[in-house]
Amino acid sequence: MGLCEQLDNDKPGKMITKNAYRGSTIDELHFLDGKFTYHGSLNFTAQEIKPSLELSMWRHETIFYPACIKTLNNYLKKRGTQVNRKVKPRVRLIQNTNSDSGGFRVSCLATGFYPRHINLTLFRDGQPVSDHEITGGDLLPNGDGTYQMRKSLEISADKHTYSCSATHLSLDNKLHVTLEYDHGEPFRSVIPSVLTVLALMMVFGAAAAITAWKRRSADSFRSGYSTPSTSEETVETKQ
Incomplete structure (x- = not known):
């Protein structure tokens, strides 16, 4: 596995490569600013591994690192807006x-x-x-x-x-x-019942208010109407 990074100031960052065998990492190499750091788990002496390590370092510096950075930059040009966007949680x-x-x-x-x-x-x-x-x-x-x-x-x-x-x-x-x-859920299940009761109360309240208004109107109409007297009827007849 190989990976490289691009820093915020558009400067190339570190490259890391790892080799694994049967599910375990056997060696790991870091490359940054022309310097190499090697970590290995195999039982080899420094003298035994020196030729292979020198070849690996040359490949990183001349082939792997430039190719990785170039690929990363091309990707960022195409997807930079999406990659660099920030959305608050x-x-x-x-x-x-x-x-x-x-x-x-x-x-x-x-x-x-x-x-x-x-x-x-x-x-x-x-x-x-x-x-x-x-x-x-x-x-x-x-x-x-x-x-x-x-x-x-x-x-x-x-x-x-x-x-x-x-x-x-x-x-x-x-x-x-x-x-x-x-x-x-128990509280949410009560809400429809409560709303139904409130709606019925509003309906009955409105009906009671209308009935009371009609009664007041009828009483007012009856109190404002009077039957003509007998003398008034006699005068009208003479005329």
Whole structure:
């Protein structure tokens, strides 16, 4: 395996090559600024390996390193906008019920970020939670080319304070979030019933208001109407 890097100032960086045999690395060579560093696990003396190492160094300096840097630069010209883009993560810390254990789970979720490297840390009362207590942490791709990561912690009904922080290349400073509560499916199932009751109350309230208005209108109409007297009828007859 061989790889090389391009630094931020467009200066070529280190090249590393590794050789493996039966699943184990047998030697590793680093090349940077004309200097070589060799690490090997085979039981060869320096004198025995010197001819092979000199040939390998010559190949790196004259063939492998220039070819790797050239290939990398051509790739960056074509895909530089995508490779160098930075998208901020959306980070949430939520607590919900764990249906398996009957307890609670605190989860720190970061999604929609690019590039893929991110550091998520869960805190309990301001102190980082030990890695052996945390589950998850796998980097997963989103459909739009960004990434997501979730870290979770099983908790009991205690009074600890939980928070989460995220460090990413797109962020100028560390992003710190506090706990949000997700009441889960039982709470969500109650919402339609509550909305239905509220709607019925509004309907009955409106009907009662209309009935009361009609009654007031009828009473007002009856109080404002009077039957003509007998004398008035006699006068009208004479005329």
